[in-house]
Amino acid sequence: MTSKNDKILLINPWIYDFAAYDFWIKPLGLLSIGGVLANYGYEIELIDCLDRFHMVYGEKYSRHQLNKKNGTGKFRRQPVDKPVFLANIPRTYARYGMPIDLFRTLIDSIAIPDVILVTSAMSYWYLGPFKAIELLKEKFPGVPVILGGIYATLFPEHAREYSGADFVIEGAGERKALTKVAELTGRSIDMSSFPIQWARLPLPDFQHYPNLASVALMTSKGCPYNCSFCASRAISGDFEQRPAEHIIEQIDSYARSRHVTHFAFFDDALLIDADNHLLPILEAVRDRQLKVQFHTPNGIHAKEITAEIARLMHATDFKTIRLSYESSDKGRQREMSYKVTDESLAVALDHLETAGYNRKDIDVYVIMGLPDQDIAEVVRSMLFVTSLGAKVRLTSFSPIPGTRDWERSIIQCGFPADADPILTNNSIFPLHLFDGKQHNFQQIRYLSKVLNYSLDQNINLFDHSDLANLIKKILLTKFNA
Numbered sequence: 055m056t057s058k059n060d061k062i063l064l065i066n067p068w069i070y071d072f073a074a075y076d077f078w079i080k081p082l083g084l085l086s087i088g089g090v091l092a093n094y095g096y097e098i099e100l101i102d103c104l105d106r107f108h109m110v111y112g113e114k115y116s117r118h119q120l121n122k123k124n125g126t127g128k129f130r131r132q133p134v135d136k137p138v139f140l141a142n143i144p145r146t147y148a149r150y151g152m153p154i155d156l157f158r159t160l161i162d163s164i165a166i167p168d169v170i171l172v173t174s175a176m177s178y179w180y181l182g183p184f185k186a187i188e189l190l191k192e193k194f195p196g197v198p199v200i201l202g203g204i205y206a207t208l209f210p211e212h213a214r215e216y217s218g219a220d221f222v223i224e225g226a227g228e229r230k231a232l233t234k235v236a237e238l239t240g241r242s243i244d245m246s247s248f249p250i251q252w253a254r255l256p257l258p259d260f261q262h263y264p265n266l267a268s269v270a271l272m273t274s275k276g277c278p279y280n281c282s283f284c285a286s287r288a289i290s291g292d293f294e295q296r297p298a299e300h301i302i303e304q305i306d307s308y309a310r311s312r313h314v315t316h317f318a319f320f321d322d323a324l325l326i327d328a329d330n331h332l333l334p335i336l337e338a339v340r341d342r343q344l345k346v347q348f349h350t351p352n353g354i355h356a357k358e359i360t361a362e363i364a365r366l367m368h369a370t371d372f373k374t375i376r377l378s379y380e381s382s383d384k385g386r387q388r389e390m391s392y393k394v395t396d397e398s399l400a401v402a403l404d405h406l407e408t409a410g411y412n413r414k415d416i417d418v419y420v421i422m423g424l425p426d427q428d429i430a431e432v433v434r435s436m437l438f439v440t441s442l443g444a445k446v447r448l449t450s451f452s453p454i455p456g457t458r459d460w461e462r463s464i465i466q467c468g469f470p471a472d473a474d475p476i477l478t479n480n481s482i483f484p485l486h487l488f489d490g491k492q493h494n495f496q497q498i499r500y501l502s503k504v505l506n507y508s509l510d511q512n513i514n515l516f517d518h519s520d521l522a523n524l525i526k527k528i529l530l531t532k533f534n535a
């Protein structure tokens with residue numbers, strides 16, 4: 055039975071970091087929990103501090119000036135004091151998202167909620183949820199606050215001790231949040247019909263966004279692989295896929311009724327069992343002639359890209375394509391259970407080019423800063439990607455509890471097992487804070503820009519001209535690769 059007091063406030067807090075950019079980001083877990091609670095009769099209010107199109111911006115802050123290519127764009131940025139752990143990093147630290155005065159305006163304008171749910175994303179962004187909880191406790195003293203999300207899952211003890219939340223939920227939140235909210239609102243809920251499988255839960259609900267510029271899709275959770283550095287298993291558990299027809303209806307509905315153009319897939323393993331999953335989704339998009347564009351900000355598995363998948367991706371307007379590669383090192387590829395090899399990456403790019411893509415419009419992820427990785431491995435990997443005509447997209451290692459590379463970071467590199475989560479920020483190269491190698495990583499970043507620029511200028515560093523040979527020799531000598 056619903057009572058008039060059953061109001062739940064959902065909060066997606068700010069990002070605190072040296073840099074942040076909105077690549078179609080949405081709090082999918084929180085929106086999924088919102089959908090579940092709404093199904094049980096709760097009244098849901100959402101404040102998404104990262105919604106660049108929130109109505110509260112009004113005329114004071116022009117909303118749309120921040121919209122950039124393909125629905126991405128810059129968050130508003132407010133420089134803040136650096137946490138003590140980052141005092142030696144010579145960069146400006148900032149809060150990204152909705153200005154605090156607008157957040158206060160919003161919480162001043164709503165009825166007192168019965169329960170507040172705050173989510174958390176990257177562990178090293180925890181100052182965002184902390185700030186939200188501080189302001190919410192000030193405004194709504196006595197209202198219970200539940201904290202969940204990735205940080206709360208990976209660092210639950212830290213979250214319990216320091217966040218200010220009354221309750222911390224670890225792992226998949228839908229069932230746990232419903233149970234806790236029911237307890238706090240004094241309701242007895244029949245859980246017998248609650249889906250056991252994640253794939254059968256309601257889809258994340260975007261109805262709370264009056265200005266919806268893009269939709270984030272998660273058609274599956276987890277990943278069948280178990281790479282040494284990846285948090286997928288620790289965060290998402292076993293791999294599951296939603297029924298393709300649910301995703302088709304979701305895309306159709308937002309494309310037609312909300313006129314959304316940009317859809318970003320946030321799956322860790324979008325292409326697994328594509329014949330029964332992604333292909334029927336894309337065939338439906340094509341056959342229904344939906345005017346949409348797709349983006350894959352997470353790397354997709356190159357090995358799974360067949361000629362047919364590449365053709366359908368092109369036919370259904372995949373605009374942003376990023377492929378997972380990580381490294382050309384054979385030992386590392388073996389440790390990643392051969393999710394990709396040099397050959398499978400080359401074949402994937404061939405298929406995409408045949409389908410109509412320009413290779414230089416495709417980004418390939420290369421990872422740097424792993425515990426047992428030298429600079430030469432990174433440079434060799436970058437040169438291989440460039441030799442295939444694709445752009446290098448560097449990503450930096452972040453030590454994540456529950457992964458094999460977390461253990462290695464502690465044992466081989468002396469990373470403190472009890473390090474503050476803020477020190478897992480990948481942009482500060484956590485394993486190399488004190489060994490003087492930071493400079494090398496910065497140089498590698500510049501090198502990736504040079505390599506990518508050469509593709510844009512149609513300079514082939516890998517043909518057999520004297521110039522190409524000279525440049526290669528200099529690069530390989532410089533980085534001892």
Ligand code: SF4
Nearest residue numbers: 277279280281284322
């Ligand atoms: S394949 Fe990708 S998502 Fe899967 S475990 Fe490896 S890095 Fe993570």
